[in-house]
Amino acid sequence: MSEQALGTGARPAMSLRTRLKLHEIDGVTLLVLPAVLFVIALFIYPFVYGFVLSFQPKAGDWLANYRKFFSDPFLYETIANTFWLAIPATLINVLISIPIALRVRRMHHRRLLTTILVIPITLGTVLIAEGLLIYLGPQGWFNRTLMLFGFGQVRLVHNYTGVMLSLILSGFPFAFLLTLSYVTGIDPSLEQAASTLGAKARARFRLILLPLLAQGLAINICLSFVQTFSVFPSAVLLGAPAGATRVISIAAYQAAYEQYDTSMASAIAMIMGFCQLAVVILILSARSFFYRGAAGGGKG
Amino acid sequence: MAVRNPFAPQTPGERLWAFAMWAFMIFFIVNFVAMVTAVVVNSFGTRWLNAWLPAAFTTRWYVSAWNEFQLHDVLIVTFEVVGAVVLLSGLLGVPAAYALARRNFPGKQLVILLFLLPMLIPPITFGIPLATVLYQAHFGGNLSGVILANLVPTVPFVVLVMIPFIEQIDPRIESAARVFGAGTFRIFIHILVPLLAPGILAALLLVLVRTIAMFELTFFTAGPGSQTLVVALYYAVYAAGVRAGQSIDAMAVIYMLTTLAWLLIALRFVDPTQIVTRAKREAAH
Known part of the structure; x- marks a missing residue:
């Protein structure tokens, strides 16, 4: 800082090293380079490469891949299938997480609960798919319990329901822990003040908590949506990969690893990325429409 | 009362x-x-x-799973991949986090955005272009390709987790060492690494747990000899009916034990909410 203050005066013959130092660029700054180069080489470059490749189809003009995707119902219907899974799953996970997080934040053994909920996230979707195949299957404990109470057998695997349940099982803990971290960041004295002034629970939520949570919830919805939109293992293992749960990631996988058409696969990956981006932008702009003002934080 | x-x-x-x-x-x-x-x-x-x-x-399904799915080889591959990913993401990530925590250079926000993107974009979206590039560079289908692909989300993760840890260390300690003639490398080894050890340990344990469970990127880049446990489990469930269901579940239990053992170790050092929120908090600002 002191160097910067000294250096702001005109000093015509400064060495390059000194000039860079004024911008806080020196040996230490260079430590960031290996990681930056790595991310550029293995994240940015592949993305650009895939984007360009998607306009170089195996046959036809530069738009042939995209034209094929949007004219073949077997391909373009995957977008609707994916949204049909991702939107309800996201809404269920995030909306249920709010009241539960508000209740749990005052609990004493919060750490135990969060530890339990980290396990489904850690185990991952492949294991959850295998577990649900057994647990929800026609002979599984869930259906046996239903029959014990006199209900009929329900078909819960190899269809839409199976994938939806797996998305809730792996997605709800994620949404919950994220909401909990935002909720615990809100100063409890704000609510106590409102309570002292006679605000009931519903009014406290609507007038104090919801505006403070808006930012966090928007990010939560974005992250949950992006995750559910890229569902792959459970859609294959637990769903009907040729029917109702033929999601866009399955189409991309088949193009790349079954038809060996990397150009088409890149085009589908770009469409998938575009859909995610469009929804994220929509949610973030909707948030500023609903609430303007000192967002986030809530502490102090 | x-x-x-x-x-x-x-x-x-x-x-x-x-x-x-x-x-x-x-x-x-x-x-x-x-x-x-x-x-x-x-x-x-x-x-x-x-x-x-x-x-x-x-207990015979465990014996048959061990033989049928070549779990011996799969486990060795898994630990090789995870070990390399943990080591390399630490080596790349911690110095970068140090630079970002200590210097306020032009374009810093852009660099942070660069590290946020691979964590926010799901692996399945960038996995296919990444695998295409890796196959073209002859890294696809072998161990090095799997390691490189898995590093894409873990390096930014380590960077973003380590920045606040480094920021809380008093820079005067480093200045004092510099006054006594220590170079950047010696400061790193003798001062920063010991002080940062808890943070590095926590970040790398989380990387470890995430890499064991990372399905998509390994699935896209692995060849027959470079499958990790979670990918082998996927193929087994996918081809259910070829093998006994109990065998598959024996493998699933081995997978769960591997993951949960490391998770338990990790949870001794980190708060569970951090697993989801550390990086996302950064995104909120």
């Missing part, structure tokens, strides 16, 4: 609402535990048809 909790549910409606919340939570956890238990029970069962429990219990 005298102070009444103003937030305790009072009216019958509020009590019902509170009850519904707990009921959902308990229903969720009970079903999850039952699901895991069903996998464990099946892996030890002999014949399980039309009954609450298998007819008898055995």
Whole structure:
């Protein structure tokens, strides 16, 4: 800082090293380079490469891949299938997480609960798919319990329901822990003040908590949506990969690893990325429409 | 005793609402535990048809899973991949985090955005272009390709987790060492690494747990000899019917034990909410 203050005066013959130092660029700054180069080489470059490749189809003009995707119902219907899974799953996970997080934040053994909920996230979707195949299957404990109470057998695997349940099982803990971290960041004295002034629970939520949570919830919805939109293992293992749960990631996988058409696969990956981006932008702009003002934080 | 909790549910409606919340939570956890238990029970069962429990219990499925799925090789590959990913993401990530925590250079926001993107964009979206590039560079289908692909989300993760850890260390300690003639490298080894050890340990343990469970990127880049445990499990479930279901579940149990053992170790050093929120907090600003 002191160097910067000294250096702001005109000093015509400064060495390059000194000039860079004024911008806080020196040996230490260079430590960031290996990681930056790595991310550029293995994240940015592949993305650009895939984007360009998607306009170089195996046959036809530069738009042939995209034209094929949007004219073949077997391909373009995957977008609707994916949204049909991702939107309800996201809404269920995030909306249920709010009241539960508000209740749990005052609990004493919060750490135990969060530890339990980290396990489904850690185990991952492949294991959850295998577990649900057994647990929800026609002979599984869930259906046996239903029959014990006199209900009929329900078909819960190899269809839409199976994938939806797996998305809730792996997605709800994620949404919950994220909401909990935002909720615990809100100063409890704000609510106590409102309570002292006679605000009931519903009014406290609507007038104090919801505006403070808006930012966090928007990010939560974005992250949950992006995750559910890229569902792959459970859609294959637990769903009907040729029917109702033929999601866009399955189409991309088949193009790349079954038809060996990397150009088409890149085009589908770009469409998938575009859909995610469009929804994220929509949610973030909707948030500023609903609430303007000192967002986030809530502490102090 | 005298102070009444103003937030305790009072009216019958509020009590019902509170009850519904707990009921959902308990229903969720009970079903999850039952699901895991069903996998464990099946892996030890002999014949399980039309009954609450298998007819008898055995451990032979573990032997057959070990042989059928070449679990010996798969586990070695898994630990090689995870070890390399942990080591390399530490070597690349910690110095970068140090630079970002200590220097305020032009374009810093852009660099942070660069590290945020691979964490926010799901692996399945960038996995296919990444695998295409890796295959073209002849890294696809072997161990080095799997390691490179897995590093894409873990390097930014380490960077973003380590920045706040480094920021809280007093820079005057480093200045003092510099006054006494220590170079950047010696400061790193003798001052920063010991002070940062808890943070590095936590970040790398989380990388470890995430890499064991990372399915998509490994799935896209692995060849026959470079499958990790989670990918082998996927192929086994995908081809269910070829092998006995109990064998697959024996493998699933081995996978769960591997993951959960490391998770338990990791949880000794980190708060569980950090697993989801550390990086996302950064995104919020």
